[in-house]
Amino acid sequence: MDEQAIAAYRAAVRAGKYAPRAIAAALGLTPQEAARIARTLLDLRLLHPVPGDRETLAPASPDSAAADLVGPAEQRIRELQQSVSSTRNSLLSLLPVYFESRRSRNRMEAFDVITNISVLEVMIEDFGARCQSQALTVQPGGPRPPHLLEGARRRTLERLARGIRVEHLYQHTVRNDPASTAYIREVTAAGAEVRTTDQLIDRMIIYDREIVFLPEQGELDRRPGAIVVREPTLVAFLCKLYDQQWAQGTVFEPDAEDGTAITDDVQRSIIKLMAQGYKDEMVARRLGMSVRTCRRHIAEIMEDLDATSRFQAGVNVALSGALDEAVGRAPRGEAQRAAAGAGEGET
Template sequence: MSSLASFGVDSKAQAVYTTLLAHPNWALGEIAESLQISPPEVKSALHHLIKNSLLYASSEKTGRYIPLDPEVGLVPVIERIEAELDARRSQLARDRATISELRHKYTDLTTRHSSITEETFDNVEAAEAKLLALTKKARKQIDILGNFELIGEGSPQEDALISKALSSDLAVRSILLESMRNSAPQASRASWISTLGADVRTAPTLPSRMVIYDRSTVAISGAENGSGAEVAVITASAATHALQELFELVWIGSSPLESPHNESDRGALGSREMALLRMLAAGLTDDGIARQLDVSLRTVRRHTSQLFEKLTARSRFQAGAEAARRGWI
């Protein structure tokens, strides 16, 4: 049997309560003998159980104690813990907003003291060489929107870039179009990238095709031309920060590659509901979610209520636990 220690009920008190459930007419001495503990220990446990609303002393029979439904005493404790967790999540969201504001101020400061560096490549070979150099130079992280190389999805050059990135202890996140799941070759390719160690997700639409290196350098696809795709490389500017924020927003609303992607498999959850679910799990407040989704606070609360109903949950904590159980987050 699981312990109730998190509710303030120690093992002896729990044993006494369990014994009284089986033998409600037993007196203090019988309980002590059965559990092989001293009468003072039983008395202390009884007082503890009364304090936690799990027992009450019989008014008709002296020395008799009547067990109460555990929901009477423990469910309010659960709700109090959930309320504390919600308050903590709200505080974390406010802290995150403060950090974001400070980051913007820091970015403004560094931008004023550094010039924007931008290179443009409209030649395939030159662009490939630059992307390979950026991949070799990366030290911590590569984030990808669309195919990796920006020039030719599935090309030998792209395969080489992916293998290089994933063999050098880099954290690689990739967001692909959700439609690729309907193409066997593309789905197989995505699975291969995931097998190599990348964290792969899909989204219904992508705002752009780009690769972000160490959160500081962005290679972004431009207009198509006769010799391939034009690629611009931007470093050390407020633009790189904004593009990283764009990636993070798309990442929150995307679906893990291994997760169900059709409506029936997800219990009829739409893409907006899945995005809402992930934001709730990430600890965003209703205000924060409203800003991310560009909707009113009232709309967020209405969608949250509908989501809780589908998950048969009464709080964010329960909704997160149920969504995790179903493998949705």
Template sequence: MSTTQAGDAVGDGEAGAVLGDDEEIDAATVRVYQLRVTHPTDLVSQLAARAGLDREQVSQAEKKLSQLGLLQRSPSGGWVAISPESAAEALLAPLERDILQQRIAMAATREQLHALSGDYLEARSMRSAKSSIEVVEGIENVRAVIDDLGRTCTTSLDSMQPGGGVTDAAVRAAAPLDMELLSRGITMRSLFQHSARRHRNTVQYVERLTTAGGSVRSTGTLPSRMLIYDRDCVVLPLDPLDTAAGAAIVRDPSVLSFLCQVFEQCWEDGRDFVEPDVAAPDTEPVGVEREVLLLMATGRTNDDIALRLGVSQRSVSRTVAQLMARLGATNRFQAGVRAAELGWLTVQDPAEA
């Protein structure tokens, strides 16, 4: 309640104002209050002369003091000054009663909500039953489910994040949850595509993860966005092109086993996220360069390669030009022959990579 909400009968001494955070009792008002203590029957003109103020200033000061309960009208005329302690008690008592009632209501509401804990856990255990695939629609509902899964995660979180990088909004949403999981000792493995290495926000996000104890790799292609909690629940987007549409929560053992195998295969094929993409001019290509070379050798166009690797067509064109220059080739056929002669097209053993 502000000072504009004073009682209607200010002249009768009814208190109704509370000072706001940016308000204070000015020096003129304090002076008028002091003089009213010693001269309760003075007229406004007399008090103004004593205070060195004009009549309007005195009237405004008396109005404020009356609103605060520091002045009350005397039955015989004039004003009676009230001690600050008594005025505070009278002014703030109703507010304190309101606060007490609100606290009682809050406690009752909290007790009622906590009473639902057993029902929630029972329902959650039913939702977590095996042989189930649950569909959750809407981005807010998906976030609520992910938050719940994160809070109840006990051992591990594996994730696939295809595309060229993580958006700022996604980083802001995910980072606090990831840091909390890692602080609880949860094992966290994250997979990105090679193209994410050139996305500054993603690189910074990965640095935070690895510093906190997470493991991060990148690979050429990823089949889908995926979150695997404790290896007994997988979250997949309903629409890979529109993750806000909803998600499928998979707990069916056979489907879950297959998705975990997919992740493990991609993880084995991946390389450490901080590994450089481009090798020295006289060494075998690795990372994105190797992915581009292998796809070139199969006859893929630059557009096809860009689509499969999740990078720009310009980036692929630049990489192809660099490879051909290193191989001393004037066309893709010559580049393929030269790369085969050098053994660059052989399938690498992950243990030797």
């Protein structure tokens, strides 16, 4: 529909019919343009032949044209939606049979391994949509990519709007990431709770404390899938593990942030991991930060300890007692061995 077609339709409605010659004269159109517009209006169901006189075209109202043009497609969509809903309900009605039969067959088979990523994404989305009370997540590895945060924002806000309790547990390094901070600011304002800690064991998603998604392990030749845990005893154990990590986390409120304590916590963790013999790359990976950021923290630690080498830093840490705090008040012999480990890294 261009401006000429709209003007021609307006003229046809006023005249009660589409007369090509009269419309061409009134609008300054050529016969070919008037014929083209007539075909366009016929295709859009805005013109129709008069019964008994197919040479005469009468205008139709836009609502009747819309019903005629898209009505069949809308009917097919409704039928497809009904079919999808019916199929889903029929299959989900078999869940009690499935779980009962699995338990009867083998109590040890308490989980499913999902290797197809597309199927996994649909399952996570579906269980999240049917969540009734709680959605708990553990997200290690530092800041998440912005495109993943966009999808997470939509899902989290939708769950919060339904009254679902949402808790996110991240590593401290997300506090320095603008995209993560913007996401956390928005979802906490809507009611979500977010905490951070120095280290996390692995990714975990828990819905209603009844089902848990864990990452698949040991796959090197393909993208890892997930393990879906439903067995009540295993789920209860994993929920207790989550609760312990949550209790040790620090509340993250982006607009009321004082980074001093967090920076101290990160640096204590670096000292602890260096004392255990980890190289810079592994320390950075464990704490969800870049190697460059990790080395910047190490440089600050050495400056605070007035050390010119890592060996000297290890000695100064041991003498100051900071290493005892970082490794949980280890016996003196163990603390000395840990200090030696802190001095064995790259110089």
